[in-house]
Amino acid sequence: MIRRLSVYPDRLRIALLVLNESQWSRSILEGVSRFAAEHGGWDFWLHPRAMKTQALMPADWKGEGIIARIADEHVRASLERHDMPTINVSWHSEQSRRFPKVIADPQGSGELAGNFFVQRGFQHFGYIGPPLCYNYRDPVQPAAERVIEEAGYSLRSFSPDPASPSSDYDYQRSRLVQWVRSLPKPIGVIAFSTVVAREIMLTCSAEGINVPNDVAVLAVEHDPLISQLSPMPISYIQQRPELVGYEAARELRRLISGGTPRDEPIAIAPEGIIEKPSTDTIFAADSMVQNAVAYIKQNADSAINVSDLTRFLDVSRRSLEDRFRKALNRTPAEEIRFARLLVLKDFLRQTNLSLAEISAKSGFSCENSTLRFFKRMTGMTPGEYRRNYDPIAASSRQSL
Structure with a gap:
């Protein structure tokens, strides 16, 4: 029988089940790596994993701890077989003592986004979330909507075609065009990610709608490369995913050392708004x-x-x-x-x-x-x- 062997038998052996195709996910992994390097180095097991690639924990893997994005029951079930400390860095699922969470604060991000546009004097607000095909839980929109409604306004949300076969927004283009045309202007639009923000900006450009004076766009999750590939640099919430990874590693080490799992998740508050031209709106008619x-x-x-x-x-x-x-x-x-x-x-x-x-x-x-x-x-x-x-x-x- 072929047997797994550790490369560094004298180090903590840690499994990483985290997406590694996006800037956000890589930043989390950078934070984990940074903490590990400061504490003698860890022996990492990881698997190339994209949004639609399901990586499950091998049944025969042995180690001391796991940091994972637990986004569905299949991943959760594969982790349940391993009786070891596990940190969840995903907004999916609820906090549990079996899989305690270290995450970027989604409510804080939604509130920050809503307040940003309210304080800038906007009276109209829009929101576009992640593609439905990701089956992604979106805790940002309710927080943004609450802030906007408390200010006396309402939030208009984009409703994607549920039959869309992929995250490619060419399949949503006609709906995006209709939605953007229907929006009262000027309007502040909160986009779940830079990818989504870029699609709104491309649609506006094709329709002759000015960004940012007619439609200002703010992204929640930031990807600098996608921003560079957009019609103009995109404003975003500084969520500090590297700090999420660093604190996830710190919490995992505490649990490995015998610490008790927390009842509440560790939520890393956003640092603020990084303003770029996509929200540089001048309201003045003068x-x-x-x-x-x-x-x-x-x-x-x-x-x-x-x-x-x-x-x-x-x-x-x-x-x-x-x-x-x-x-x-x-x-x-x-x-x-x-x-x-x-x-x-x-x-x-x-x-x-x-x-x-x-x-x-x-x-x-x-x-x-x-x-x-x-x-x-x-x-x-x-x-x-x-x-x-x-x-x-x-x-x-x-x-x-």
Whole structure:
């Protein structure tokens, strides 16, 4: 009889039943790998697995623990045969002590998405979920819908053709066209993933509907490559899947060491919204306000102020402020502060630059000026924001 042999008999042997075709899933696996590397290395068993590829645990596999995406009863049944700690990283199924969960917080993501569009002044809202053929449980929509209804509005959902044979949206194109045409505009659309968001944008483009001024699009699950292949970069919720994987590995190690399974799942809260052109909507019907907002965005990395705006537009400060309030319900100064804050956040998320370097590149006079501005706008320091964005890597980054 052929017998399985461990490659590293002195290491923990861990099975990974996680999708590995998408950026999201690979990020989870990166987090698992990161934790394992910090704790002496693990001996991983894994199987190439796509959304429609069902990988079951071999009955003869021996090890100490499992991290799995338990999305259906067949996978669950194959795991039941192995009496060992198992962490579920899927939104599917309920929390149980047999298969405790470590997941990105779906309710938090839905609430964040709903609030994003409500706070931006939208009065119309849409939602498009995952393809039906995935049989995917969607806990995001109810949370987004609750926030939107509490604000006094309603959510219009796309209803896909249940007979569609695959996730290829060419089979849904006619329905997508009808849905997009029927939507009141301007509207903020929440898409379950970047793949789905891209299809909405392609449909809008083909129909001559402007993104983002008529239809603004926000993705829940992010895939940077798909965003690059879209008509424009797509805004998304920063869900931190790598941290999900890291915490799943930490929890599995605790259980292997004799810890008791938790009664509630570990839910990793989303970090925030990463804004890209797909939600860069200018509501103002006033052309002067539109020009002012465009000028602010083009110069957000400099020490721009309201006086610069009035000179550029050849208008009095009082007139400009009145027109801003009527068009956007905020002042030019508030618009400038918000735009400059986004510049700082991008530098903190995407670079390892020091606060002094960030200050110089974003038009602030000194570190203290940047620190005071950021703390006033967000309630946290730049260093706290950076650590919150990627707490795993905080210790290896340059401190602020």
